[in-house]
Amino acid sequence: MKHLAGRLGALLAVAAVIGLLPRLTRTDPALTILHARYADRPPTPAVLDAIRADTGLDGGPLHVLGGWAAGVARGDLGESWVSGQPVGPDAVSALGVSLTLMGASLAVALLLAFALAAGTLRRGARRRLDTTRAGVGAAGLAALPEFLLASVLATVLAVQLGWLPALGWGGADQLVLPAVAMGVPAGALLGRLLDDALPAAFAEPWARAAAANGLPPHRTAAHALRRALPALLPQLGLVVVGLTGGAVAVETLYAIPGLGGTALAAALAQDLPVLQACVLLLLLLGAAAGSAARLGSRMLLGPARTDDALPPLVPPSLPARRAVAAAAVVLGALLVAVTLAGLLRDPLAADATARLALPSAAHPLGTDSLGRDVLARLGHGAATTVLTAVAVSAVTLLLGLLAGLVRAGALTETANALPAVLAGLVVAGVVGPGPWGAAAAVAAVAWAPLAAHTSALYAQERAAPHVAVARALGAGRAHRLRRHILPGVLPPVVRHAVLRVPAVALALASLGFLGLGTAPPAPEWGRMLAENMPYAERAPWAVLAPAAALAVLGVLAVLTSAAVRGRGRR
Template sequence: MRLGGLAGRAAALVGMVLAVGLLPWLTRNDPALTILHARYADRPPTPGVLAAIRAETGLDGGPPQVLGDWLGGVAHGDFGVSWVSGAPVGPDVTAALGVSLTLMGCSLLVAVVLAGLLCLRTLRLGARRGLVRARAGVLGAALAALPEFLVAAVLATVFAVQAGWFPAVGWGTFSSAVLPAVAMGVPAGALLGRLLDDALPAAFAEPWARAAAARGIPGVRVARHALRRTLPGVLPQFGFVVVGLTGGAVAVETLFAIPGLGGTALSAALAQDLPVLQAAVLVLLLLGVAAGLAVRGLGRLLLGPALQDGALPTLVRPRLAAGRTVRWGAVLVTVVFVGVVVAGLLRDPYAIDVTARLAGPGAGHPLGTDSLGRDTLARLGHGAGRTVLAALAVSAVTLVIGVLVGLVPGAGGFTEMVNALPAIVAGLVVAGVAGPGAVAAAVAVSVVAWAPLAAHTRALYEQERAAPHVAAARAAGAGPGWVLRRHILPGVLPGVVRHAVLRVPALALALASLSFLGLGAAPPAPEWGRMLAENMPYAERAPWAVLGPAGALVALGTGAVLWAAVAGGGRRGRSSTAVDEGVAEVRV
């Protein structure tokens, strides 16, 4: 790692810590009043009492003094004292980190196994034939669109409450980690598996793979080298998953009553307990730096000297196998989706029928009702525009930002820092500056959601610029702009765009989750994430109340992937003709 990269990461780390330290002065709530309610509920909020609290916590000195005192303590291993409980911060954050790291390790194991299973068919085809065509990856997209807390609730109901095989809540034994690890690992593994399965056909289409198959080299060996060839482009997402599973598992930790770091950061952010929040975010940021450095080193190790010698061929994805089944599947999903939305728009989403609370599907309510007796179909239809259009807009914005930042040299440290920042903290900062609302929620999600796309862009960019045809273009006198537009971006953008499409349902859920916390659109506005969160306590009694919005999210993800497959199936990449000729040569 170059000194410039380390300096960039250090600067980004300091900047993020300073931004978190300004949170009490950015939000519109008086932190002294919050501390008063938490510690001294029986004391009146008089000016003298509030002034005494500010003097006790150092708030009267302003941001410079608060930050200076905290950083000075951290240098000596002291994270300060909680503003709310008055207890030392260090032991609580350390204990929460140990719990989260254990849960993250178990979840990552589930994610890696699932990712391998999703890629198994492509690896087998490549091992037998030496070349495979790209697939739509509908199963991976559907699993990636599942909300973690919904998977957790279903697992807890079936395997903990009804079967009694695992504990429903608590932490401390191996069995208590099984269900939350599966709930967190399935969406993460589906995302990783989909990205890896998307890149593998390009590796099997390279000349070395075709030549190896023609010479009779064992298919397992070819598949192993193809996996090694594609892993560096996906490895940055593993680092992002590590940080996300450690600090972003708030909903799962809450459902299973797990004292992890994500829940600790959320509680501190909502209570404006700055010392606890700073310590939790600092730990997450350091974890993000460590994961980024490890992933970067492993990627260079897998590629070897070819990355520096300019000897990497371009990973050109073969034509997508968008056959009749994929096309009809895209049409069917779209027709059903649009039909549900239109039918819902014809109903009143705010009408309350107390006599039909949690009523099952029937003639009057085709998808049942929620806990207040409101029609689920109506709320799905009216919430589609708010949820889907906002998610698509945020996806487009994050795609542009991610590509631009990913092309900037030395921006990897900043990307890792942003990824490690909990979304709830970004939401609180944005809401504090701009006030709560739908726009503020969209901005908050956009602030952090571009980071995975930037990391993916950078990984593909570094491989693409090491291709021989890029070196040949430079030797022929092509300028940097020409090389970027005509030789590098065509190999980078398709994979990043497909990655952005895969994240659309997650963005929709993130937007709605911020709204449920009071940082987005005010209730009772119909939003799919709000519908899920509001009806989760009744999932066992009335599963239709959560299956409706969950199914809509899955349909959104699978529909986006299917239409991307249809759009890509009619086009050929720059070397698709050569690829097809290579297939004929190998088969002959």
């Protein structure tokens, strides 16, 4: 009951913020309605007052919120400020489309996650623990931008080969490409997290005893998978919501009438009733997915949750591999070298006679659609993209740890139900567009997966026998937290945060492309992708360069994490 009350409070708080946007933004909603519906009328005070009276915007904040809440209680989500039509039917229809797309994408993600973890399951069951190769592959896939993958799939499989339709919605064949484009990055992330947890399960005494007693490897692998899943189920719930509300780019590219695209169009048009309805549905979905994940975790843990019978899931001492450290150094040096080479060039100099030029001595990575040097823009964009992403990731790590340790589950699921694009639109509406607003918007929602991971690990560590022994010996709460709980929580959460650095960089770049971040013509990796996407067939180097940089960033994060972990356990 307490948890339900917390979710309801968080839901109402976010709904109140969305409902107060007419009071927070600099734009008069009456002007928006006037321009959309009554373009022939002059914006006189009398006309604007009449519009406010007709739409219920003539009262104070409590009046506006009360009217909207009363309508929601009756099942009335209001009328669109732009079209004047009821919001409910269109929002529910868009939700149905998004849920269908989410289900197909989730199936792809789960298949990929288990495929990436299959090697670890086989090796772990035979007592050969090594997750580096799978982790590198997962990091590279997780760093692929969804809209880039969607564009490549549409270009190759739909346009060039004609195997599947490139646009539209309604048939099963129209579901394949967007589901793959969304499911691959999500599955790579889940597979990496599963790979990170499985060695700890295989290193426990029960696994050694099972191997010594001749238990078949596939049975040991099944038990290890069941042991590792409780800490990952909250992440699966967050992925469900993210695939539903965060598919804005994919829905737009494939012309899919889903909830994410509907919310984005409403926010850009200042159609707040539609935006309110979309956010409310996403929040309800987030609450349902979070509750289902929590129930599944409790069922898997069983009595061990309450009787201190659950052993700690401690990462094993994997052998340090010099090749991993060497690969991280080489990859990092390559990224730094490319960045420095680009910094020596002018990223804004445009040569109309060299548009989309092939890579050459003058332009080692070619030029873009305006004749600007791709290497120069890649190098100058690294400072904006990577450094900002690292700073935002550090902030989200701190917020995620704090929220996870205080078990702020309701707030976590509420924040995750808001995609970074929608958060960016809300922040931009209040403080205006700019790089600081984009960074604040991403930080406002990107901490949620880390908080969910922290909370699951915290609950698991608290149930460990050594914590019960420390409590029986009189150790205080602060001592138990510092010496017994945090050592089992911090390492996997920090590795999770490092793995999300490329995703944070991509979220920042997406907001920049929408005009909510760094203003053009400043170089940014995501902006480079968006600007050159229409020319991908003619000049693939203009797209491959920033895409490869994002993939290298993801692989480098995993290699660095693995090298540091191995070095610390020699």
